[in-house]
Amino acid sequence: MINLKIISLFLIGITAVGCSSTQKITSSEPFPEDKTVQATLWVQNSAEYQALSHQAYETAKRSLSLPLEDSFWTASISQEETEAYMQLPPAIILDIDETVLDNSPFQARMIKQGTSYNSKDWKTWCMEANAEAVPGAVQFTQYAAEQGIQIFYISNRSYEVEDATRRNMIELGFPVSSEMDNIMLNGEEPGWNSSKIKRREIIEENYRVIMAFGDDLNDFFPAKNITQDKRDTYVTRYSDYFGRKWFILPNPVYGSWENAMFDFKDDLSQDERNAILQKRLDTRN
Numbered sequence: 001m002i003n004l005k006i007i008s009l010f011l012i013g014i015t016a017v018g019c020s021s022t023q024k025i026t027s028s029e030p031f032p033e034d035k036t037v038q039a040t041l042w043v044q045n046s047a048e049y050q051a052l053s054h055q056a057y058e059t060a061k062r063s064l065s066l067p068l069e070d071s072f073w074t075a076s077i078s079q080e081e082t083e084a085y086m087q088l089p090p091a092i093i094l095d096i097d098e099t100v101l102d103n104s105p106f107q108a109r110m111i112k113q114g115t116s117y118n119s120k121d122w123k124t125w126c127m128e129a130n131a132e133a134v135p136g137a138v139q140f141t142q143y144a145a146e147q148g149i150q151i152f153y154i155s156n157r158s159y160e161v162e163d164a165t166r167r168n169m170i171e172l173g174f175p176v177s178s179e180m181d182n183i184m185l186n187g188e189e190p191g192w193n194s195s196k197i198k199r200r201e202i203i204e205e206n207y208r209v210i211m212a213f214g215d216d217l218n219d220f221f222p223a224k225n226i227t228q229d230k231r232d233t234y235v236t237r238y239s240d241y242f243g244r245k246w247f248i249l250p251n252p253v254y255g256s257w258e259n260a261m262f263d264f265k266d267d268l269s270q271d272e273r274n275a276i277l278q279k280r281l282d283t284r285n
């Protein structure tokens with residue numbers, strides 16, 4: 001027994017030395033109870049997150065000549081039902097958050113502070129204009145702009161942070177127009193709300209939308225308040241759009257999928273939410 005104890009202590013000593021030679025782990029702070037911890041760690045630390053982002057943008061770049069040569073090509077569901085779009089110049093619409101800008105440091109702050117999303121802290125983060133680009137996004141948008149394609153960004157960031165957002169994106173090298181407002185934010189004009197419908201319509205009146213990029217179904221068609229079943233149905237119906245006309249970026253931290261999971265009930269207690277989450281874990285038995 002004593003011998004075993006000595007051997008165990010010896011092994012612990014070796015492990016400790018092994019750790020200290022690479023990274024010193026000294027903090028014994030309890031880890032916060034936050035459901036976004038693993039997702040945030042994944043975004044910030046996995047090479048796989050970066051690879052998926054490159055995969056989306058590289059696939060789009062490789063196939064960009066197809067829509068340019070084909071005037072029938074549109075990535076807009078509503079434009080498909082018309083004909084006038086065929087004569088219009090090409091444009092690409094991208095969402096901003098978690099599509100071209102990586103806001104995972106904001107989430108990391110929330111976790112470390114033990115708080116959750118709130119508009120005040122979010123505004124502070126946006127005003128810092130210090131987000132990094134999603135891997136591959138700058139290179140793709142620059143390449144597309146060089147081909148004569150008009151780039152638009154439709155984001156549900158508030159119009160109040162437009163200057164900071166523009167500054168952040170220009171510094172990172174994104175094509176931001178000095179002649180027209182190609183960053184269209186929530187509340188900037190009447191009717192420009194989180195559904196994104198009105199803003200897409202304005203672009204569709206003047207451009208043939210050849211590709212769309214987002215981290216949320218709502219970036220491709222109105223999907224903010226549709227049920228989980230309907231979301232699944234749409235994804236099946238439009239499955240051949242993905243990787244061709246629509247490019248989706250990974251966001252395991254937040255999105256409209258969450259509200260759909262809770263059937264859009266925003267007055268649930270923590271216990272009620274936990275009970276729903278238990279039910280949503282599929283064990284096939």
Ligand SMILES: [Mg+2]
Pocket residue numbers: 095096097098099214215216
């Ligand atoms: Mg987004």
